[in-house]
Amino acid sequence: MSAAQPLRGARVFCVANQKGGVGKTTTTVNLAAGLAKVGQRVLMIDLDPQGNATMGCGIDKRKLALTVYDVLLESASIMEARVRSEKCGFDVLGANRELAGAEVELVEVERRDQRLKLAVSAVSSDYDFILIDCPPSLSMLTLNGLCCAHGVIVPMQCEYFALEGLTDLVNTIKQVHANMNKDLQIIGLLRVMFDPRITLQQQVSDQLKAHFGDKVFNTVIPRNVRLAEAPSYGLPGVVFDPAARGSIAYVDFAQEMVERIAKL
Ligand code: ATP
Numbered sequence: 001m002s003a004a005q006p007l008r009g010a011r012v013f014c015v016a017n018q019k020g021g022v023g024k025t026t027t028t029v030n031l032a033a034g035l036a037k038v039g040q041r042v043l044m045i046d047l048d049p050q051g052n053a054t055m056g057c058g059i060d061k062r063k064l065a066l067t068v069y070d071v072l073l074e075s076a077s078i079m080e081a082r083v084r085s086e087k088c089g090f091d092v093l094g095a096n097r098e099l100a101g102a103e104v105e106l107v108e109v110e111r112r113d114q115r116l117k118l119a120v121s122a123v124s125s126d127y128d129f130i131l132i133d134c135p136p137s138l139s140m141l142t143l144n145g146l147c148c149a150h151g152v153i154v155p156m157q158c159e160y161f162a163l164e165g166l167t168d169l170v171n172t173i174k175q176v177h178a179n180m181n182k183d184l185q186i187i188g189l190l191r192v193m194f195d196p197r198i199t200l201q202q203q204v205s206d207q208l209k210a211h212f213g214d215k216v217f218n219t220v221i222p223r224n225v226r227l228a229e230a231p232s233y234g235l236p237g238v239v240f241d242p243a244a245r246g247s248i249a250y251v252d253f254a255q256e257m258v259e260r261i262a263k264l
């Protein structure tokens, strides 16, 4: 299949923000678990050499025979490299440190930004949702994610510098949209680690809504220690402690995503 053809089947979303530690991985694994909970067939792709999303679904990144690295270098298909997270109820295409080398190894390769899209198109009909956890950079890895996605989910903390970083991401998404992937759009901005008692967070949240309107998801993810504890048990919060406030919010968010994309 040519890389230029639109993907059929699954809706593909990147969880991206080049700022580090803003809740991308927490959002990816919990949204995946939330979607699985409401009956969706999900593949989660870890596109970060840190491999946090892989570990956060109970998959030991050090023991993986095949990862997204092999897929990007075309030495394996997703069908061969994916593994099932039984506890979480979805499939995982994992990553580990090896992936850090892909950037350099892809330099010589033709259409290197389309590698993931080509691979994803072969399994797209197996899933309703494919979620991609991006690294904290606007690198070739992130570009591969953006080139194969229908949309981007941007988790952000409502802090002073949050809006500043957003400009670079929005510009990158615009460029990818214009030159490489007409399907790509920002699906929404997700307010995470939110503490309503902090006035500044309320103010930034209001600014976000004033500036981006409907693009801000209605669901707000609270700061909740259970979400931070869950990865050490190899589980998303949604699976680890379904009754925690943060977990309930992520299941609400999964529902909001299902409704939002039905309108696209
Ligand atoms: P990186 O840029 O390094 O990939 P990231 O954007 O993926 O980071 P996470 O790893 O998801 O960010 O989150 C950063 C830290 O914040 C983690 O320790 C995580 O457990 C914690 N965290 C994320 N969301 C919440 C939340 N809603 N409440 C409390 N802690 C959270």
Ligand code: MG
Pocket (backbone or CB within 6 Å): 024, 025, 026, 048, 052, 053, 133, 134, 135
């Ligand atoms: Mg991460």
